[in-house]
Amino acid sequence: MTPSYNFAFLDEDTKRMLRRALLKAVAIPGYQVPFGSREMPLPYGWGTGGIQVTAALLGRDDILKVIDQGADDTTNAVNIRRFFARVAGVETTEHTVDASLIQTRHRIPETPLREDQILVFQVPEPEPLRTLEPREAETRTLHALADYGLMHVKLYEDIAQYGHIATSYDYPVLVDDRFLTSPSPIPKFDNPKLDRSPALMLFGAGREKRLYAIPPYTKVESLAFDDHPFEIQRWEHRCELCGSAESYLDEVIVDDRGSRMFVCSDTDFCGDRRAEAQA
Amino acid sequence: MSALLQVRGLSRHYGQRIGCEDVSFDLHPGELLCVVGESGSGKSTLLSTVAAQLAPSAGTVRYRQRDGEWLELGTLSEADRRRLAREEWGFVTQNPRDGLRLNVSAGANVAERLMALGMRNYSQLRGIARSWLERVEIDAARIDDAPTSFSGGMQQRLQIARTLVTQPRLVFMDEPTAGLDVSVQARILDLLRGLVNELGLAAVMVTHDLAVARLLAARTIVMQGGRVVETGLTDQILDDPQHPYTQLLVSSVLTT
Structure with missing residues (x-):
């Protein structure tokens, strides 16, 4: 641990401000709470929101796991994990079951989460209506009045153009039958895991200066049409490393002749299954 | 009265x-x-x-x-x-570009007000949009075209359809x-x-x-x-x- 920094990098007043915003976010599921986002030693888009939420939550006994697109060993994940190991001295892990706090970019772990775990999402654009309505004052009014017909315009366009709802990530959800919410750019494969999850889910958008939350066991509904219901992605392949047929698969090009393989995006889940198979 | x-x-x-x-x-x-x-x-x-x-x-x-x-x-x-x-109510503006949503198709423009009223059946929305396009003399085959590809007169008729669709x-x-x-x-x-x-x-x-x-x-x-x-x-x-x-x-x- 680097002694010249306060525990978990941020000063105590900043962490207190963040915690107050987080409490408000948990009290109003799906509502975007403004907060005073700080400069972090990390560029915008790399998880400045998530890292601030994690810093505000970390205690000395926490065990931290960081994933990026499901993997523990990618640049973003390694950097953030090492960052907190240095400025907070907390224990880190790559095992989902051992972690008390998981910061994630664009995935929810395959291993079911528990009540004593918190998942922190990195969010680039917290406003699900933004591509349809550029005015912030207007989107806030739409949220206040729960006037969400506009979101279906986007889904309508998908079906009109592609024959099915082609939105495959950052798929809009309605939280607790009230607030339209961006689940962050997770694949829609992960949307069902948001619904009534035992773990607390917190979302931080550093550049946009917004926090929001999905408390444990909250209803989360993915939007759809009556005759075009919500569906998750499916693959004809199994993971080539662990043989899983129920996890989210990444397609990896393995040579310069276009050969490809499908492997689990969740490296911890895949590794555990392979270890079990060998044992 | x-x-x-x-x-x-x-x-x-x-x-x-x-x-x-x-x-x-x-x-x-x-x-x-x-x-x-x-x-x-x-x-x-x-x-x-x-x-x-x-x-x-x-x-x-x-x-x-x-x-x-x-x-x-x-x-x-x-x-x-x-x-x-x-x-x-409905409001038809002088410039159809102010009243239309230009980055979505003609069909979505017509169906938007219906979706705002809570209609959630795609084929029904589609059917109503098509019949309204015909009512304002726009070829129903252009239902998926962007309003920007329409002439000024067609855009104005599209805006009228979009406004009147909810009666x-x-x-x-x-x-x-x-x-x-x-x-x-x-x-x-x-x-x-x-x-x-x-x-x-x-x-x-x-x-x-x-x-x-x-x-x-x-x-x-x-x-x-x-x-x-x-x-x-x-x-x-x-x-x-x-x-x-x-x-x-x-x-x-x-x-x-």
């Missing part, structure tokens, strides 16, 4: 300048009222104020809802105002045919006349074109400098104008 809309002593000022001053009129169900006047005479200000898009400086606007209850628009909350605009009781139109060439104007006016009769809508239409008033409106209001200078049956006003300004307007219409 009881009125749909009651406007009493309505004024809207922009600081020291007058937008419109002391305007009163009644609008009955199924009636089309034209507001004519030169540019800068306060027509559009009046329309926006009546449609509760601008707050009045003085005066009242009352609207009778579907259930027969009168609403005082000045005291309406933002939520109620939007509900009215969504469920019972509003009251429609506000701000010079819907200005900026279109004469033959297109004629077709749109013809279309509007047909739809207004068929659906039994009430409408307030702002125009600087007296021919439009003669073609569509039973009653006309003439405005100058923000004030109403003459009001009455359209034929009476156009054939026997009393106020000097109206006489000037009528005499300046080119006749061939």
